[in-house]
Structure formats: structure tokens, C-alpha cells
Amino acid sequence: MATIWKKEFKNSKGKDEVRYLARVRRKGHKPVSKTFKRKGDADKWARDIESEMDKGVFVSREEAEGTTLTEAIDRYIKEYIQTRLKHPKRETDRANAIRSRDISKLFLARIRGKEIAAFIKEREKEGVSGNTIRLDLALLSKLFEVARRDWGMESLVNPTKLVHKPKAGQGRTRRLEKGEEESLLEKAADRFKPVVLFALETAMRRAEIAGLDWGDVDLKGSSIYLGETKNYEERTIPLSPRAKDILKGLPRNISGSVFGLSADQITGYMRRTVKTAKLHDLRFHDLRHEATSRLFENTDLDTMEIKMISGHKSMQMLARYSHLRANRLAERLAGAKR
Template sequence: MATIRKRGPAQWEVRIRKRGWPVTCKTFETKYDATRWAREIESEMDRGIFVSRVEAESTTLSEALDRYIDEYAPNLSDPRREKNRARAIQRRPFASRFMATIKGKDIAAFVKERQEEGAGPNTIRLDLALLSKLFEIAATDWGMESLSNPVKRANKPKVPAGRSRRFQDDEEERLLAACDERFACVVKFALETAMRREEIATMVWSQVDLKNRSVLLPRTKNGESRTVPLSPAALNILKSLPRTISGPVFGMNKDKITRAMKAAADKAGVPDFRFHDLRHEAVSRFFENTNLDVMEIRAISGHKSMQMLARYSHLRTGRLADRLAGMKRGDTGS
């Protein structure tokens, strides 16, 4: 049965003792809240569905984020970025709250706050993805079985349609002409493989198998390994490069690649073109110019879902009209 006693001028302690269940205690500011909670817990015990709330009610969001940073973030493809995101959430006032007290309305308030700060929809969704993952881990791995996930009950900002920037007219030729020899190889390799910027920047020769015409990516953005087949053009690019025992194949980190792309695009007069747009271009060309089916293209690009793959595939209307006229993929019509 439940025992409710007053502690101090504004606290009420509930202590529930019931055969077959652990002693359960909690303190409230009003007797009404204490009585209501006692009835709820006793009802759950009577029905055999009670789950201890001790962990969830004694662990703050900030403390849970510390544990997430220590135990889970290091296993992700970009630990530094995830840790920075978690640290930023820890600076929010609601991070001092106990996990069990955070509700959907608190997540909605967090979303509104981020929007007012000027954060984009995708950035906010990444924040929410981290919080959702944290609550799921706490409930399944950290003994907080009673904890529900408030992120699932909050409305999420709509993500705008993915970029569809592709080369127009002679933009590809102009861009390549504006690149130095090393960066031109990087651009051409990205167009042949659809590999991400970081995958190219961190690729080392031990991952390259020229005999079997492939590159093994042991850890990608999705946290999974992937083997990328190499086209004849991609093979020729690699064969033209000097071999080194250690260090990246192209000798450029991801930030240097980004700066080189901006400088080349500005010099060539190719507006609003980013390195990641090469991935869009490459995937779209796989659909337009090869006989690869969608599953084969997905295996090359490493997209986790067909929905994500579709966002990266922007086919030119003229090519689609040629297909309707009976032309096979890859045919030039000549």
C-alpha cells in the first residue's frame, strides 16, 4: 500500500510497499500530485505491468548525453560532429531536466527555439534524430524501460526537396579547365564513382584493388562498409597517380577539397555548384547512361533507402524522351 507523508513546508513523499514488487518512492510538491501518482503506480502493480522509473527519474538529459558521447558516438562514422551536436543540446535549459519529465511539448519548444535561431529544417531533424536515438538507447540498454520517446510525438520540420544541381551546357568542361591537375583527378573520380567527399578524401591505397577493379570503403557515412566498382576511366585515374605507402590517395582532406571546388567554380563561372553535386551528377548518369538496375546503382552509391536514392537521381527530360522512343540507355542516337 502507499504511504504519503509531508516532508518540510512544500514536499510530499510517497512510499509504496507491495508484495512481489520493490519499494518505490517519489517526492512531490503537492499532495494531489503525490496521491495521483500513488494510484497510478498501484494500478500498474495490480495489473502486473509496473516498470521501475527510478533510472529515468534520476538521470538528467545532460547526464544521458554524457553517456551517449562516451559509449555510442565513437562508433559513428563522424564522432566529432555527433559529439558537438550533443554538447550543443547539453547547453539548452531543458538538458538539466530528468529524462522522465521531458515530453513532446518540450521537444516542440526546442524545435521552435531552433527555428527562431535560424537553424535549417535538416539541421533540426539531425538534432531530433540524436535525441530520439538517445531515448531509445536509454529505454533498451540503460534500464529505463518505463521511458517513452517524446521525439516520436513531436512534429518535425519538413525538409526541403534535395538539390538538383547538375552540369549545364559546357559547365563540366569549364570547371575541369579551372582545376589544377590534382583536383581535376578528384572531380573526374567523383563523377565516375559517386563517392562522397569524405570517402574520397580518406581513401588510401590499401583500400584500392586494381586487379579486381574496386575500392573497399570500410566505414561510410551510414556506418557500413561498401565496395565500389571502378569503371575503366576511374581505373585510369588511379593508375595515373603516384603511389605512396601511407596517406590519402589524392592527398587532399575534405576541407581542402571543398575550398578547391569553390575556387574552381568561381574561376570557371559555374554558379552555385558544390562538390556534393558531383554525386548527384554521377548517380543520375548511372541511370541515364548505363544498363545498371536500381539495386546495382544503390549498391554503388551506398544509399540506405530507395527514397534517399530517388532524391539524388535527377534525370534529364530529353533522355527520358529518348527512352520512350525506344533508345537504350547509354545510346547516343548516332
């Protein structure tokens, strides 16, 4: 049976306020209570809870209504990200960034599609890309699913499934124009030049190049092994003759690092070199796009083989390179062999 108490008190400003505490007791269930500003809301809530208990479909909302997103993120980092992900740093950083926002102050049960939509608009106003927002939403979606399945908050609705997500961006398409590679290499410092050449030859990411150790290099087998990648997937990259020559020309240092540069140092060298060479809007990641484009243009490797080299997560991500082979497809339609 439901019981409702009227509670009168003075708020922090000394003004009189009223709250209504509704409590429902049913045999076989723990007592459930909730406080409301209006008695009508308390009555309706109590009737709904009693009806669910009578039908045998009641699921306690108490934990979801008493846990903020901040608290849930802390628990998610500790119990899920840090224990189940092979490379937790990036997801931890993303979770903590969301944790610093106003939405994290809300109780989980209070977060609906409206609040998620407001979060998306807030991010868009900041100029964040659609891809980044989608990654934020993916983390929130996973958190809500973990809360429902593993934390006993079955009453939760995953609010990220109720909103229209921003479109995934097409990504940068900046390629090296005529003479830019020569200018870049001419102005590059001696220790940075082989990094540029290797990136153009292998399509490797900045972090992958920075993290490459000599123990991962098999010159005899013409390959390198990457145990840590952006997609959390191991991969082995075949080395072209030119890539092998670049590696053979490098000195060995005591740290075991192939290039002896961190990811941030690579970015710093790239920015200084681009500025000195007077190039416009060229980033290190553009070298990966250039290298992948060249694999499509200058080799007969099929898309799956290129995917194995570049480490793109899906075939769809490589679809934007397909136009680079339109002329070869036309030649094969005319009878030319692969």
C-alpha cells in the same frame, strides 16, 4: 501504505516554502518517494503508485525521474555509440550538440511530446534542414529505447514518437551548367583537378575520396574498395576506363593516400576554385549529384546497379533521378531494346 510529510524551509532568496514528500511502502516493492509543491499532487501520485503495485503493473520511475538527458547522453555515448557503432564520431558529435541545449537539462521522465516539439521549432528557427532535425530525433529516439530496454527505465515513454516530424528535404539539385565543368577545371589547382574529375566519374562523396588509400585500389580488377562510408556500409565501386586513367596518372606518396588531401582541404580547394572561376552556388557535393545524373543519362545501368556505385542508402533516394530516363522509357514502350 502511503505516508506524506510536510516540509517547510527557506529558499535561496530567504522566502518560506513548503514541499510535500510522499512515500509509498508495499510488501515486495522497494519504498518509493517523490516530492511535490502541492499536497493534492502528492496524494494523487501516492494513490496511483499504490494502485499500480496492487495490480502488479508498477514499474519504478525513480531512475528516469532522477536522470537528466545530459547524463543519459553521456552514458549513451560511452555504452552504445562508442562500443556498438563502427564509425562513432559523427553520432558522438551529434549527441554532444544535443547535450549543449536546454532540453538536456530536463529529467528523462519530464521530456514529453511538448518538449520535443519545442526542440523541433527551435531547430527550425535556426534554419536547420528537415533532414538534420530528423537525424537528431532518430538519435533521441534510440537513446530513449536503450534507456527503456537496457537501463531498466521501463516507465519511460519515447517522446519522439508523439510528435510530427519535419518532412525530409529533397536535397540539392544543382547541376553543372554549360561551360561550368571547363571553367572549374581550368581554374583548379594541379593537385585538385584530378579530384574533380574523379568525383564526376565515380559519384563518390568528399570523405570517401579523401580517405581513399592505394591499398584499396585494384587497377587490374578495375575496382576500389570502400571500408568506411557515410552509411556505415562497405562497398566496392567499379572503375570506368576514364577513372582508371585518372588514378594511373597520379603520383604515389609515402602516406598511401591516393589524392593526399583531407576532406576539409578538398572543401577549401573547391571554394577557392569556384570563386576564381566566378561560378555561382556550386559545392563539391554537387559533383556527386552531377555524376549520378550522368549515370542515369549516359548509361544503361539499372537503378540497383547505380545504387551499388553511388552508395545511396535506399532506392527511394534515387527516385528523384528517374525523370532523366523518361525518354528512354518512351523508346522502349515503342519497341526499342534496352
